[in-house]
Amino acid sequence: DGGITQSPKYLFRKEGQNVTLSCEQNLNHDAMYWYRQDPGQGLRLIYYSQIVNDFQKGDIAEGYSVSREKKESFPLTVTSAQKNPTAFYLCASSSRDRGNSAEAFFGQGTRLTVV
Amino acid sequence: QKEVEQNSGPLSVPEGAIASLNCTYSDRGSQSFFWYRQYSGKSPELIMSIYSNGDKEDGRFTAQLNKASQYVSLLIRDSQPSDSATYLCAVNGKNGNQFYFGTGTSLTVIP
Numbered sequence: 081d082g083g084i085t086q087s088p089k090y091l092f093r094k095e096g097q098n099v100t101l102s103c104e105q106n107l108n109h110d111a112m113y114w115y116r117q118d119p120g121q122g123l124r125l126i127y128y129s130q131i132v133n134d135f136q137k138g139d140i141a142e143g144y145s146v147s148r149e150k151k152e153s154f155p156l157t158v159t160s161a162q163k164n165p166t167a168f169y170l171c172a173s174s175s176r177d178r179g180n181s182a183e184a185f186f187g188q189g190t191r192l193t194v195v
Numbered sequence: 196q197k198e199v200e201q202n203s204g205p206l207s208v209p210e211g212a213i214a215s216l217n218c219t220y221s222d223r224g225s226q227s228f229f230w231y232r233q234y235s236g237k238s239p240e241l242i243m244s245i246y247s248n249g250d251k252e253d254g255r256f257t258a259q260l261n262k263a264s265q266y267v268s269l270l271i272r273d274s275q276p277s278d279s280a281t282y283l284c285a286v287n288g289k290n291g292n293q294f295y296f297g298t299g300t301s302l303t304v305i306p
Binding site: 113115120121122123125128138170172174182183184185186187188189 | 203227229237238239240241244283285287293294296297298299
């Protein structure tokens with residue numbers, strides 16, 4: 081089945097620890113995105129990537145890092161510099177072939193909690 | 196000013212009624228508009244996309260777009276309890292690189 085897989089579903093981070101969230105897609109999409117969702121604030125863009133080996137900061141990139149070494153994969157690292165990382169993290173992808181008409185499709189999300 | 200604005204609700208309608216969800220956007224160059232449904236604790240699911248002025252119907256759902264007024268809406272006819280969710284409006288910016296999301300409208304359909 082084609083889709084976007086995020087893992088793990090739940091993740092617990094200790095203070096001062098870096099953690100990496102996985103996002104893999106088999107839709108052959110060029111563009112991938114990471115969003116953070118907090119209650120009452122909608123989705124906020126962290127990073128996005130249009131092609132392999134290239135990515136751009138979104139609105140709230142501080143304390144996060146990404147890589148795009150393969151078309152299928154776009155992992156997000158939440159570093160210790162991110163002071164309030166508890167949130168629901170969503171990975172999405174879209175096809176650049178359809179230009180501005182392309183829809184974004186989401187993985188099932190990772191819920192990160194600081195303990 | 197936020198890129199995309201929605202009334203947060205909550206919006207409650209009786210079963211069988213029409214639910215009307217509204218969204219405005221700030222970037223006049225936006226070209227693509229989407230409605231997502233998000234159940235509690237789950238990820239957003241695409242339910243409608245619209246690119247041209249006017250109405251687009253898909254089953255019980257109708258999306259309406261008015262680019263002059265920078266307004267997009269979603270009508271849900273014959274609302275069902277299973278429609279109870281948060282509905283997110285999204286806009287693809289004029290450069291096509293980013294999706295901007297509203298904060299969502301919470302809908303409850305009362306049996």
